Amino acid sequence: MVMSNQEQERERKAEAHTPKTGADLLIEALIEENVETLFGYPGGAVLPIFDALYKKKHLFNQVLARHEQGSIHAAEGYARISGKPGVVISTSGPGATNLVTGITDAMIDSLPLVVFTGQVNQPVIGTDAFQEADIIGITTPITKHNYQVRKVSDLPRVIKEAFHIATTGRPGPVVIDIPKDVAANPCQDSYDNSFHLPGYQPTIKCNPLQVKKLKEAIQQATKPVILAGAGVQFAQASSELLEFAETHQIPVVNTLLGLGTFPGEHELSLGMGGMHGTYAANTALYDTDLLINIGARFDDRLTGNLDHFAPSALVAHIDIDPAEIGKNVNTHIPIVGDAKYALIEMKKQIKDSPTFKAWRDVCLSNKKEFPLWYNEPTEAMIGQWVIDKVFKATKGEAIVATDVGQHQMWSAQFYKFNKPNRWVTSGGLGTMGFGFPASIGAQLAKPNDLVVAIVGDGGFQMTLQELSILQERHLPIKIIIVNNQALGMVRQWQEAFYSQRYSESIFSIQPDFVKLAEAYEIKGVKIEDPHDFEKQLDELIAYDGPVLIDARVLQQENVYPMIPPGKGLNEMIGVKP
Amino acid sequence: MKRIITAKVKNRSGVLNRITGLLQRRQFNIESISVGRTEHEDNSRITFVVDVEDFQKLEQVTKQLNKQIDVIKVSDITDKAIVSRELALIKISSNAQLRTEIQGIIDPFRATIIDVSKDTMSVQVTGKQEKIEALIELLRPYGIKDIARTGITAFLRGQQPSNQEQTPFSLLN
Numbered sequence: 001m002v003m004s005n006q007e008q009e010r011e012r013k014a015e016a017h018t019p020k021t022g023a024d025l026l027i028e029a030l031i032e033e034n035v036e037t038l039f040g041y042p043g044g045a046v047l048p049i050f051d052a053l054y055k056k057k058h059l060f061n062q063v064l065a066r067h068e069q070g071s072i073h074a075a076e077g078y079a080r081i082s083g084k085p086g087v088v089i090s091t092s093g094p095g096a097t098n099l100v101t102g103i104t105d106a107m108i109d110s111l112p113l114v115v116f117t118g119q120v121n122q123p124v125i126g127t128d129a130f131q132e133a134d135i136i137g138i139t140t141p142i143t144k145h146n147y148q149v150r151k152v153s154d155l156p157r158v159i160k161e162a163f164h165i166a167t168t169g170r171p172g173p174v175v176i177d178i179p180k181d182v183a184a185n186p187c188q189d190s191y192d193n194s195f196h197l198p199g200y201q202p203t204i205k206c207n208p209l210q211v212k213k214l215k216e217a218i219q220q221a222t223k224p225v226i227l228a229g230a231g232v233q234f235a236q237a238s239s240e241l242l243e244f245a246e247t248h249q250i251p252v253v254n255t256l257l258g259l260g261t262f263p264g265e266h267e268l269s270l271g272m273g274g275m276h277g278t279y280a281a282n283t284a285l286y287d288t289d290l291l292i293n294i295g296a297r298f299d300d301r302l303t304g305n306l307d308h309f310a311p312s313a314l315v316a317h318i319d320i321d322p323a324e325i326g327k328n329v330n331t332h333i334p335i336v337g338d339a340k341y342a343l344i345e346m347k348k349q350i351k352d353s354p355t356f357k358a359w360r361d362v363c364l365s366n367k368k369e370f371p372l373w374y375n376e377p378t379e380a381m382i383g384q385w386v387i388d389k390v391f392k393a394t395k396g397e398a399i400v401a402t403d404v405g406q407h408q409m410w411s412a413q414f415y416k417f418n419k420p421n422r423w424v425t426s427g428g429l430g431t432m433g434f435g436f437p438a439s440i441g442a443q444l445a446k447p448n449d450l451v452v453a454i455v456g457d458g459g460f461q462m463t464l465q466e467l468s469i470l471q472e473r474h475l476p477i478k479i480i481i482v483n484n485q486a487l488g489m490v491r492q493w494q495e496a497f498y499s500q501r502y503s504e505s506i507f508s509i510q511p512d513f514v515k516l517a518e519a520y521e522i523k524g525v526k527i528e529d530p531h532d533f534e535k536q537l538d539e540l541i542a543y544d545g546p547v548l549i550d551a552r553v554l555q556q557e558n559v560y561p562m563i564p565p566g567k568g569l570n571e572m573i574g575v576k577p
Numbered sequence: 578m579k580r581i582i583t584a585k586v587k588n589r590s591g592v593l594n595r596i597t598g599l600l601q602r603r604q605f606n607i608e609s610i611s612v613g614r615t616e617h618e619d620n621s622r623i624t625f626v627v628d629v630e631d632f633q634k635l636e637q638v639t640k641q642l643n644k645q646i647d648v649i650k651v652s653d654i655t656d657k658a659i660v661s662r663e664l665a666l667i668k669i670s671s672n673a674q675l676r677t678e679i680q681g682i683i684d685p686f687r688a689t690i691i692d693v694s695k696d697t698m699s700v701q702v703t704g705k706q707e708k709i710e711a712l713i714e715l716l717r718p719y720g721i722k723d724i725a726r727t728g729i730t731a732f733l734r735g736q737q738p739s740n741q742e743q744t745p746f747s748l749l750n
Contacts, residue, residue, distance in 0.1 A: 140595055141602055145646040148590075165646060199587060199649040323640035326633065 019186035022152040023052035029159035035087050037061045037078060037444055039071040043091025044131055045118025048183040066465040068095050070437040072102025076111050077401055077441030080424045085112040085166050092118040093131030101431055103173045104142040108428030112171035114162050119179040135177050144172030149182050156193035169202030170321040171234060202320060206337030208345055213333045214316050215350045221290035223359040226252045231295015231339045232261035233420045240343035248353045251363040253281040255296045256412055257427040264416030270367055274302035275563050276409040279370035279575045284363050285310055286569040293317040295339045298328040308568020318342045372413045373577050377530045380554045383407055383482045387414045393537045398450040399442050403435030403459030406488035409559045411454050433462030440466060443475045457483040467520040470546040478541055479548045481513060484555040492558045517548035526550040580635055580655045581731055584623045587647040595645055605638050609728030624730045658738055661731035664703045670720035671698045686712045697722060
């Protein structure tokens with residue numbers, strides 16, 4: 001909205017005479033934090049905030065999801081791709097509780113979010129008022145920090161603190177609960193936003209003495225491996241990582257969320273480790289004598305049975321969160337700090353290393369000997385093949401958002417990410433329904449980039465109402481439903497570990513996804529034949545606008561290789577066809 | 578093993594809830610907890626006794642507590658030179674005949690009688706936990722009606738022995 005100078009002048013004068021309300025202060029704080037995109041959903045308790053936003057709507061790109069869960073997953077996708085905090089506003093009670101899954105997801109995957117929730121008027125807090133929920137109590141375990149603002153004049157400081165906490169150290173979600181009267185009332189007191197947090201002083205620069213220990217360990221090592229996690233991305237340390245690995249010729253394993261922090265097609269890349277990781281990656285993690293973890297948290301899906309995880313390795317762990325070090329895996333060289341600083345310090349101190357050629361050759365021959373595999377489809381399509389084709393059609397340059405399940409693992413396996421900030425997936429929490437709304441946030445963060453949402457038919461049905469946004473905001477996202485008419489991963493486990501008792505995992509009925517797309521005025525295509533898929537894919541990817549592709553795939557296909565639950569890295573199954 | 582941990586925290590609403598919630602969801606058992614203001618009006622001090630399996634678990638407790646924004650400093654002071662005290666109020670059955678006898682028992686503990694009624698009397702005792710336990714055992718034969726204990730509160734002595742071998746419990750020390 002463009003206003004004439006006169007109008008602006010009049011507005012400025014009017015503003016100067018009326019005292020600012022809490023909502024006005026909130027808007028001012030958002031402007032100061034350079035917030036451009038807002039994922040908000042209005043409701044009773046946030047009416048004053050949305051009214052203040054209405055007056056300043058020319059300053060923000062406001063995105064109205066159709067469900068608060070959509071808002072928060074979109075904010076997560078936005079944060080993951082832009083590196084900036086995702087900002088969400090929802091109303092009290094159900095509005096706030098609908099955010100809980102997304103907040104938890106952001107907490108466990110360390111995504112910076114600032115979430116504003118409305119609250120009932122202060123005099124009725126604690127009386128079970130209409131749309132009242134104790135969102136502070138509910139979100140305390142799932143946020144990095146949370147606040148309930150009791151005084152209007154506290155708002156500017158609280159918001160400033162919240163953005164600081166969400167975006168520094170190990171990023172995470174911060175909730176600010178604002179009672180309606182705090183938003184509506186004029187601010188009578190003076191205020192300022194300076195703050196001091198003596199209990200929150202994250203260590204950014206690592207201790208050089210610890211790096212010296214790592215240097216000594218590298219001199220002694222014969223079989224070193226780097227495990228690179230999402231911490232590398234948050235620290236924007238990909239180029240430093242690449243340089244370090246290349247200089248010393250150390251192979252690199254990525255975690256699920258770390259994909260892209262090291263080029264997936266690089267010679268030294270062994271791919272993803274863990275339950276559905278590559279043979280080369282898991283074998284390297286098992287055989288290594290020096291494991292250098294950079295910004296990964298030794299999640300159980302990565303380590304498998306801890307007794308068989310890097311059993312003969314000296315473990316060095318670089319992490320900005322000291323509580324992650326030694327939590328799951330006994331660590332010999334803890335290095336607390338930002339991954340970029342650590343890698344710069346490592347470059348400074350570690351000039352030369354023994355040759356790791358023999359070990360490197362073993363890793364690379366494993367990679368060549370035991371690649372990820374699938375059987376080329378003839379009649380029916382399979383998920384792995386679909387994703388491989390998408391990878392090739394997009395030249396590996398798309399931003400890919402996924403949901404959770406088989407298609408997610410296949411995407412992690414067959415879509416090789418050569419650059420960071422291209423991969424949006426729900427790792428720690430494994431949130432179905434995440435992928436599609438997250439792709440919306442990713443596209444808003446990078447309007448000119450190709451965004452592909454690879455989803456399953458199960459997860460897509462959890463948040464498909466956000467199709468509304470595509471047409472409304474002209475977002476040219478390409479949705480690919482890897483449709484096996486089942487909850488594929490559940491089905492796979494039931495097949496393998498529950499004697500093929502497919503309890504509630506196979507859909508007897510599904511919507512016509514093409515008609516559904518058309519109902520939202522989006523182009524929809526159903527493809528069953530592999531030849532059709534190959535023929536149409538380029539055109540669909542290049543299509544100027546959103547497209548929904550209902551790709552019908554074989555239901556019986558399973559994700560391999562696999563470390564069965566409770567087993568170790570050395571006990572993989574399905575390594576070869 | 579039992580460890581005494583102190584935490585200096587910001588005096589903000591919900592901070593105790595954050596800490597007890599954290600300990601509960603990470604499966605750490607709290608034996609006792611005591612909270613109060615410090616010399617600084619913005620800060621409170623929490624002293625708690627936790628029962629943990631090993632040093633790795635202990636390290637997780639202190640690290641997780643330190644991660645809380647409102648927690649300023651966490652220390653495990655178990656192996657340091659400390660002063661630790663607990664206060665207990667003990668109500669026992671008694672009558673006029675027994676009072677002097679009981680007085681004789683509590684005197685060496687430097688406990689005091691703080692309330693007397695027709696058939697009860699209440700005793701206040703402070704000191705180390707072992708001392709309080711000992712007094713409770715001595716009073717038990719008279720019939721204990723009620724006990725209220727504060728849990729331990731503690732801090733470091735003014736001077737730490739210089740030659741004391743400190744076993745570092747954290748890899749980061």
